[in-house]
Amino acid sequence: MKVELVVVGKTTQKWLKEGFEEYFGRLKHYLPCSVREIQPAGAVPKNVAIEKEGKLILDKVAAKDWVVLLDDHGKEFTSEQLAELLNKRMSAGVTNMVLISGGAFGVSESVKSRADLVLSASRFTFTHQMIRLVMAEQLYRAMTILKNESYHHE
């Protein structure tokens, strides 16, 4: 399974970029993965931005993709449950996972409807840059759980 992370906007904080690269780099040892950055809509009304970014996000999604949307109102999983879920999807023959992380104001209804799963990393609201770091670490952690490696302690 290939993992594509679709994110709105660049990671501007240098330390976050480094942290993300650290875990995303580790993840690459287990799965092919890539990041696609969507240009934020900029100085337009919030609802216009969300629609515009939503169209660009959906352009990156193919019909057969397994689409997971990150949203703090989504469903929560433990790290073990996330690992199990990835395992099931891989066993079911999913070849492409698209993990979407929206901009500062979230994503459009059409992106929400397309998502096969709305996943929440936390009840807390994280910055839309920090969530990338969190998910890179969780995906890496999930792979170490599936491989029975010593990174994860329950």
Place this chain on the structure above:
Amino acid sequence: MKVELVVVGKTTQKWLKEGFEEYFGRLKHYLPCSVREIQPAGAVPKNVAIEKEGKLILDKVAAKDWVVLLDDHGKEFTSEQLAELLNKRMSAGVTNMVLISGGAFGVSESVKSRADLVLSASRFTFTHQMIRLVMAEQLYRAMTILKNESYHHE
């Protein structure tokens, strides 16, 4: 209210240190806060380490402190709820909050019993270093919510 973060072990990842300093520095504009690092017990059996670290943690806690323990099996809050909780505690006259983040294997039962609240940042397991960054950002976010500042978007 003063916030004391009691953590086991140093933050060794350079980018995490930078990220933590960024948000902890911002938090200092709102509240006096400090970090107390506990020396990890090192190469001893897991249960011995937990007990030893637990004693050192409790040495930092005074009877009147409001003690919040971070644990992924704890109670979850939204960012708004965390802000409201801090506000209530401050209004109730709490002058010292101790936020405890244990080592790689968690904390002892005696630390758990002393905690006034067991708080979970996520159902996911985070590294014991990354949770510091997450909490620094959330405490800062909580203060901006209480001050009606524009940092937080619901």
